[in-house]
Amino acid sequence: MRRRLEVYLNRETVHLVLLGMAATGMGIGLGRFAYAALVPGMIEAGWFSERTVGLMGAVNLLGYLLGAVTASSFARRYPVHRIIQCSALGIVLSFLLCILPQPSGWFYLWRFIAGMTGALLMVLGPASVMRLLPEAVRKVASTCVFAGIGVGILLSATLVPMLVKHSNSFGWAALGIAGLLVFAYMFRWPAVSFSNGQHARALDRADKRALLMAGVGVVIVAYALDAAAFVPHTVFWVDYLQRHLGWSSAAGGFQWALFGIGAILGPFLVAMLSARFEVSHTLLIALLLKSLAIMMPTFLHAPIFISLSSLAVGALIPGVVALTSGRLAELVGLEHHAWAWGLATATFALSQAFAGFGFAALYSGSFSAGSVFVLAGSLAMIGVFCLLLIKQHRVQV
Structure with missing residues (x-):
């Protein structure tokens, strides 16, 4: 030790x-x-x-x-x-x-x-x-x-x-x-x-297609679903607590601080898990827990459960980002990691943009506020099923 x-x-x-x-x-x-x-x-x-x-x-x-x-x-x-x-x-x-x-x-x-x-x-x-x-x-x-x-x-x-x-x-x-x-x-x-030694060979279009079809594309889809899933917690969380659950502004602010603390601790926690388990398994577990933590506030309103949701979602936002980066490195190797991670980052941002507009319309419309969190958590759960489809540890091109 x-x-x-x-x-x-x-x-x-x-x-x-x-x-x-x-x-x-x-x-x-x-x-x-x-x-x-x-x-x-x-x-x-x-x-x-x-x-x-x-x-x-x-x-x-x-x-x-x-x-x-x-x-x-x-x-x-x-x-x-x-x-x-x-x-x-x-x-x-x-x-x-x-x-x-x-x-x-x-x-x-x-x-x-x-x-x-x-x-x-x-x-x-x-x-x-x-x-x-x-x-x-x-x-x-x-x-x-x-x-x-x-x-x-x-x-x-x-x-x-x-x-x-x-x-x-x-x-x-x-x-x-x-x-x-x-x-x-x-x-x-x-x-x-990024351009000499083992990194000399650039990917052509056929290589990229092969990597995407062999598992990289599925990881990126799961990552995009995750990006959309935590939008309600980053946009509506404090408002949901104050206007829909009747919490004070101070209590809502405290929950946002817990969210930030969780976001700092998250990568270190998943790093410890990664030391014991494979990155692919850790990513699956993290996304599953995140899905449950996102849906939790709809059904469990006690302060302990709300605080747990704040900490868990806050921790697993950067935690899943880190694990996804590591999983892509496993699949494509360090020499092509920048390409795969760049594509994943772009897809992540695009997914959040669409999710932001979509959830805003649902949150302020006839859709109940609590149901928004259930829908969001369900997206993360679909991401879990996507990850179960991948068996490879490394894709050769």
Whole structure:
């Protein structure tokens, strides 16, 4: 046991995990989630209308999709560590250059850049860390890098709303300064190649089709179903507790904090499970538990069950992300992981966009609020059945 801890707590391993956490925290926590906390302040300060800030969110998603599908192509053409560093800088500038009111076109531009660079960080950050980690610790340590998502969620849910109460510009500036500190650390990102040695052969169209048909496509479908499944918890959770279950705003806020804490702990918990079991089995169990945790609030309203749902769904959002990345690496190998993970990331974002509109219509329509969580959990359960169809550990092309 002590020997194993020494391996995992090796200085270089810890450094790589922290770099990976910085990339996922910047890419999702700041690049995407933090914007939602800034929206009320911009509307109240009269910077933009509700429609305009909504379109800015859509532009951010468009950039995220483009970054996800082009990440592996960029990685073959340019130094990966430079792409990661420039992407982190793009996130920082997207906040610092929007501190003061500007024409809407200026904000559209930087929301698009934040989305695209955020996707590059989410795809290439974990993929490059996975290549740099020693094989003995790769499976577990590469899972922990996704804890950065939870840090970003907690930051956007707590610090930003407090600052925006004083001044909308304070919120933008604080995120820019926080990002600048993380960027300074990421400047130490080691060089890593996606284009030489074992990674020289690029996939052609026939190879990609073969990989998708042999199991990669099923994993991506399950991942897309998971992306849609947790939308109600990230959009309607606090509102459901307050308006439909009669909870106070303080109690609702506490549940959102539990959600963020769970998101930080989740990758470490699934990493421990991955050390004992195969990634494929751990992913199945995690998605099954997530499905049940999503549906739980419809039937069990006691505080203990609501808190369990907050923690479990929060933990299993980055947990399933990490396990899906690891499962794709098992199926395609490190040499093609960036391509598969980029495609999965793009599909994930697209699924969430459609789910967001769909669940919003159901939640505010004649469909009961509690039933929305049942439907969402059912999507995750379908993902479980999809994963049961895959038998391969590695697909050869």
